[in-house]
Amino acid sequence: MASALINVPAKAKRGDIIEIKTLMSHIMETGYRHTATGEVVPRDIITSFTCRFNGTEIFRADLFPAIAANPFITFFTTATQSGKFEFEWIGDKGFSETASASITVE
Amino acid sequence: MGISHRISRRKFLGTSAAAATALTFPLPAFAQAAARVVVIGGGFGGASCARALKQIDPKLQVTLVEPNKTFTACPFSNNVIAGLRSIEEQQFGYDKIAAGGVTVVAQAATGVDNAARTVTLADGTSLGYDRLVLSPGVDLRFDVLQGYDEAAAAKMPHAWKAGEQTLLLRKQLEAMDDGGVVVISAPANPFRCPPGPYERACLIAHYLKTKKPRSKLLILDAKDTFSKQRLFQNAWKELYPGMVEWVSLSQGGKVNAVDPATNTLITDFGNHTAKVANVIPPQRAGRIATSAGATDNTGWCAIDPVTFESKSAPNIHVIGDACLAGAMPKSAFSANSQAKVCAAAIATLLSGGTPTAPKLINTCYSLAAPGYGISVAGVYQPKNGVLADVEGAGGVSPADVPREFRAREADYAQSWFATITAEVFG
Numbered sequence: 001m002a003s004a005l006i007n008v009p010a011k012a013k014r015g016d017i018i019e020i021k022t023l024m025s026h027i028m029e030t031g032y033r034h035t036a037t038g039e040v041v042p043r044d045i046i047t048s049f050t051c052r053f054n055g056t057e058i059f060r061a062d063l064f065p066a067i068a069a070n071p072f073i074t075f076f077t078t079a080t081q082s083g084k085f086e087f088e089w090i091g092d093k094g095f096s097e098t099a100s101a102s103i104t105v106e
Numbered sequence: 107m108g109i110s111h112r113i114s115r116r117k118f119l120g121t122s123a124a125a126a127t128a129l130t131f132p133l134p135a136f137a138q139a140a141a142r143v144v145v146i147g148g149g150f151g152g153a154s155c156a157r158a159l160k161q162i163d164p165k166l167q168v169t170l171v172e173p174n175k176t177f178t179a180c181p182f183s184n185n186v187i188a189g190l191r192s193i194e195e196q197q198f199g200y201d202k203i204a205a206g207g208v209t210v211v212a213q214a215a216t217g218v219d220n221a222a223r224t225v226t227l228a229d230g231t232s233l234g235y236d237r238l239v240l241s242p243g244v245d246l247r248f249d250v251l252q253g254y255d256e257a258a259a260a261k262m263p264h265a266w267k268a269g270e271q272t273l274l275l276r277k278q279l280e281a282m283d284d285g286g287v288v289v290i291s292a293p294a295n296p297f298r299c300p301p302g303p304y305e306r307a308c309l310i311a312h313y314l315k316t317k318k319p320r321s322k323l324l325i326l327d328a329k330d331t332f333s334k335q336r337l338f339q340n341a342w343k344e345l346y347p348g349m350v351e352w353v354s355l356s357q358g359g360k361v362n363a364v365d366p367a368t369n370t371l372i373t374d375f376g377n378h379t380a381k382v383a384n385v386i387p388p389q390r391a392g393r394i395a396t397s398a399g400a401t402d403n404t405g406w407c408a409i410d411p412v413t414f415e416s417k418s419a420p421n422i423h424v425i426g427d428a429c430l431a432g433a434m435p436k437s438a439f440s441a442n443s444q445a446k447v448c449a450a451a452i453a454t455l456l457s458g459g460t461p462t463a464p465k466l467i468n469t470c471y472s473l474a475a476p477g478y479g480i481s482v483a484g485v486y487q488p489k490n491g492v493l494a495d496v497e498g499a500g501g502v503s504p505a506d507v508p509r510e511f512r513a514r515e516a517d518y519a520q521s522w523f524a525t526i527t528a529e530v531f532g
Contacts, residue, residue: 005358005375021374025356070330070356072374 006087008101012079020051020059021074024089024097030065046091049073054083063091079105140165141456144225144235146215146394148172148200150179151426151441152241153530156208158449164207166453169233171225173214175199177531180299181438182523183268187276188309190476196268198531218398220419237452240400240407240416241426241441242392243267244298247405250388251291252363252372261366262383265306266298278382279310284318286381289371291361292327293388296406298427298436300333301482303386305472308338311346312475324378325352326371328360333435334472334482334502341474361385391428398422406430411488413451413461414444423448432493434486440468442526463488465496471519479503479515 007021024046031043043065051059059075087099145156148170156170177198185191204210211233217226224232246264248255254262265275279288288310292303307325314321323346332338342350353359358375365372370379390405400407400416407424408417411432416422425448426441434440443466451461469483485499503515 003357007375023356023358023375074374 004087004089004097004099006085006099006101008085008103009079010102011104011106014079014081014105016079017076018079018103019074019076020085021072022049022051022087022099023070023072024049025070026089026091026095028063028065028067028069028071032065042092044092044095046071046089046095048088048090050088050090051075052086052088053077054081055086079103081105140167141236142167142169142234143237143239143452143456144169144171144233145239145241146171146225147241147243147392147426148174148177148203148210149241149243149426149441150438150526150530151243151445152239153177153200153203154442154445155239155241155425155449157203157206157530158446159452160207162449162453163456166456167209168207169209169211170200170203171211171213171215171227171233172200173212173228175212178268178272179438179523179527180266180268180302181526182519183265183272184302184306184309185473186268186272187265187279187306188313189276189280190309190312193269193273196272198527200531202532215394216397218394218422220398220422223421236421236456238398238422239448239452240392240395240398240422240424240428241445242394242428244389244427244436245392247388247390251361251385253366254364254385254387258364258366259385262364262369262380262385264386265384266302266386266389275382275384279313282318282321282381285320286318286322287379288314288321288323288382288384289378289380290323290325290384291364291371291386292325292329292332293386294328294355294360296430296436297386297389299470300435300437301338301470301472303327304332304334304338305474306384307350307352308341308345308472308474311342311350315346315349321349321381323350324380325350326359326361326373326378327352327354330354330356333470334480336505337480337503338472338474340505341478341480345475345478389427391424395424395428400424402430404430411491411493412463413455414448415451423452432486433484433495434466434468434493435470435484437468437470438526439470439522440466442530443467466493469522471515471522473516473519474512477516478509478512479517479519480512481515481518 005023029044033041049061082105089097145152159168179196200210214228263271263275265271361371363372399419407429409429414423425444427436447464454461466486471481480503482502483500485496486493
């Protein structure tokens with residue numbers, strides 16, 4: 001069961017630099033490991049993370065097999081107006097998860 | 107069936123195996139003065155090592171440096187927190203060790219000059235050595251969790267060194283009203299006593315269930331897995347349903363900061379305010395190890411797995427919680443096993459011999475409730491420069507067994523404590 005954790009400040013002053021934190025539970029199987037019988041364990045990773053603010057993309061990351069399980073991604077942005085952050089994680093085997101959080105900018 | 111029976115014998119095997127190994131080494135024949143070995147730290151590692159050195163070679167001049175006149179043992183101290191045991195039952199003195207010919211110096215070691223082969227003591231005097239053994243245990247790190255310094259520990263106890271802190275946590279639990287939330291913050295690996303936070307959760311939950319049944323216990327963890335995990339989680343479900351909640355690293359359990367003024371623990375994804383907060387911070391080797399040049403950038407001491415000699419400071423051996431012992435956990439039993447192996451290796455080295463590869467044993471018992479014991483055991487040997495698990499040896503208690511089985515393991519735990527403390531201090 002995938003689950004997203006996000007931390008967005010509920011309030012900020014216009015022009016403030018704010019930190020956004022996210023954590024997605026995921027095994028991030030590299031595709032380079034073998035079972036005891038020699039079969040390759042198929043790759044199963046998150047390949048892309050996107051954050052949109054009021055519909056506009058403000059942050060994107062491409063993920064690769066070297067990234068550890070349960071990717072923890074944080075970034076900074078400037079609070080310009082009140083609105084909604086939408087987060088999306090996409091990966092192998094049709095993986096797709098979303099989360100959202102609102103901010104009030106004064 | 108049988109795992110715990112084998113475990114209960116291992117503690118005796120551990121003793122006799124190391125002793126047998128030791129006897130096969132030639133005793134050093136010194137034309138000059140007897141070799142001097144200084145041991146710093148009078149816990150399970152250091153006290154065991156000082157004693158073992160003197161037993162292997164009575165001619166050695168062995169000095170044990172330990173500032174405390176009384177040692178307070180950590181194993182079973184979670185029972186003290188839960189009000190099931192008195193602190194006095196955890197305490198031991200050094201008289202018998204001194205009576206065995208070890209010179210016990212009741213002072214802190216403040217520095218090591220390995221080039222001059224001297225240890226400086228708190229009163230400014232110094233001790234010379236041919237070989238030095240460091241068994242300083244852990245220092246709690248007050249520079250990692252924001253807001254968690256020594257002053258904060260008086261409000262949010264770690265209780266990770268047995269003594270006043272143990273009693274402080276017990277008093278806070280006793281003073282808490284029914285319905286309060288107790289929060290334990292558990293650190294990432296490596297740290298002293300890997301099953302300790304979870305045994306503590308069990309025994310605190312036992313106290314709450316008995317005395318304050320509307321209360322809750324939350325464990326915020328900087329890890330996704332832990333020692334004896336399945337057994338502990340089963341015990342929480344079986345014994346304390348609805349009372350214990352574990353928040354793993356990937357669920358946002360890692361505590362980054364604390365606010366002692368409000369008893370709040372802060373993670374990346376939320377704040378948790380506790381009535382009683384037990385903050386077990388990250389740890390490192392005791393400070394003297396750094397003074398001796400024996401720590402690496404992890405804060406722990408890399409060692410040779412055959413002799414426990416430091417990889418960075420020749421003639422200095424590091425045992426117990428302070429050393430990086432590969433697969434061996436940081437436990438009293440490990441420290442005691444390592445002490446015997448280290449003592450035998452030092453005696454061999456001082457007599458010009460070459461130490462042989464040892465096998466070491468560890469067992470950790472935990473109580474999920476009074477009369478409900480679980481255990482993990484392992485056997486270790488040097489492999490590719492580190493201490494590695496001997497495959498197929500050891501294991502954990504089985505998952506589905508009758509309560510009588512758990513009761514027997516609880517008895518074995520008591521016997522283990524009586525045996526090891528008698529061997530080290532008795």
